[in-house]
Amino acid sequence: MMDGVGAEVRKLIRPLQADLKRLLQELVRTNSVASPPDGNETPAQQVLQVFFREHGVKSVLYDTAFIEKSGNALVRKNRRYRGRKNLHAHVSGTGRGKSLLLNGHMDTVPPGVSAWSRSPWSGQSGDGRIHGLGAFDMKGGVVANAAVLCALVRAGIRPSGDVLFESVVDEEWGGGGGTIAARLRSGSADACVISEGTQLEIYRATRGGFTVDLIVDAGDTSGYFSKSEVVSPAIAIGRLLGWVDRCAKRRARLKSTGAYKTFSDPVPVQVLAIEANGLGREIPLSVPSRATVRVYFQFLPEEDVDTVIDGIHADLVEFSKADKFFQKYPIQWVPLLGGPLYGHELALDHPLTRCMAESAGAVLQRKPVVTAAPYPCDAGLIHRDFGIPTLLFGPCGAGAHNVDEYVEFGSVLRTAEVLLAAALTWNG
Ligand SMILES: [Zn+2]
Incomplete structure (x- = not known):
């Protein structure tokens, strides 16, 4: 038939x-x-x-x-x-x-x-x-x-x-x-x-999804080319990227019990964009005063998404408490679109x-x-x-x-x- x-x-x-x-x-x-x-x-x-x-x-x-x-x-x-x-x-x-x-x-x-x-x-x-x-x-x-x-x-x-x-x-x-x-x-x-x-x-x-901008303002616009010590978030966000990497590896160990069982990385954590200063000719040679890392988390259908996001946020807070730079210049957690998708x-x-x-x-x-x-x-x-x-x-x-x-x-x-x-x- x-x-x-x-x-x-x-x-x-x-x-x-x-x-x-x-x-x-x-x-x-x-x-x-x-x-x-x-x-x-x-x-x-x-x-x-x-x-x-x-x-x-x-x-x-x-x-x-x-x-x-x-x-x-x-x-x-x-x-x-x-x-x-x-x-x-x-x-x-x-x-x-x-x-x-x-x-x-x-x-x-x-x-x-x-x-x-x-x-x-x-x-x-x-x-x-x-x-x-x-x-x-x-x-x-x-x-x-x-x-x-x-x-x-x-x-x-x-x-x-x-x-x-x-x-x-x-x-x-x-x-x-x-x-x-x-x-x-x-x-x-x-x-x-x-x-x-x-x-x-x-x-x-x-899958569910959640996009968050991690923003670090460490501006010292008066400093560059005029003071001996320059404050910039550019190198510090390297450590922040390390945190994202560890987070991604931890998430990757998750095993799906359902439709995502055969996926090798069932809950990817990806960096969608990194912005700190710019490369255009209209940008003077200087250090950035703000650095942003845009991170995209995905979730299994069987996960409690809101609890997982709370856990990730808490882990970020722990990470920044242990970092002298981020103690002084806190990492701001700014969801891009509002709440997550399920x-x-x-x-x-x-x-x-x-x-x-x-x-x-x-x-x-x-x-x-x-x-x-x-x-x-x-x-x-x-x-x-x-x-x-x-x-x-x-x-x-x-x-x-x-x-x-x-x-x-x-x-x-x-x-x-x-x-x-x-x-x-x-x-x-
Ligand atoms: Zn579409």
Whole structure:
């Protein structure tokens, strides 16, 4: 039966292929960068709404600003939502089956400071790839989600359960605002798939994450070139980096009992940036008065994240008490985005995991890999806070949050086929 489903969904997606490619290119060419507290997602959401209209799918574009006054404790206070719009669409089922939510985010990170080989907004196609910022994270996935609804409407198929689509804002930078708005406005579902890039693997778990800036102010602007003794945090942060390294090694000894069991470093601790003075020609030769180390911690779904963070903070306090320099110039602990993100895990034998594994098997003609995501995302919110069983399945690509990002377009089509097969067979 499932082999039949594989052939059926291929037939349903194939006529849309050229349109989907053009849509993806147009979405990549439409800047939807989020840079806290703001985000510029709406023009790309409008592109997608026009596409839906042309394919007979009704959709609703709505402002997410209402969450600021919703009183919901999950809403971050350090963001602005006015004018940032989510796109919602759905295909009603016959009511016999359970509903399936296809979630994706339209915002991208900024292109960064390193040089791209082509414009981040080129949307260029070549070697089976679509190039550009957000192609992999995650406009390719959003296009695959949209394809499912377009294919159902085009073929006049009513699945047994409702199929819900949402393209949300404010996922990058751990915002979650778009997904929170979607839950408050569009309600719940029986299951959710987020089509983040997964290399056509099924990710049944995501990690938690927390970013903190460790700032040392040891300014002595009057001193350099004028006093014999100069105070600078530049060498002291070398010792601070040593603390981060020891912390990372201690965390790396942690053994996962769940989906991350096979990961060699299940809870990475990474230094994302170090800043102390600058190298540009506009910077005079002098010592820095401030040094910052930006550290990114990740957590297993089964960890008590808040307690772990408290422990790390306490350890840092101990470290600085034993260091004369840091006694005098304290290390400031400044969370970058506010509170942490929490991970999630869906059981291997959950009906959704089984349905996705069967659908992927039928389309890909092989046993699919079921593993865990090397990153946090909105899954934690949807699964833990809103109680919707969630997993990730999406296209192949590379360069997320880096230069020369691309997605393999064939894998976008495979994602659409797998999600369509899941929508047709999901009954909880
Ligand atoms: Zn993403």
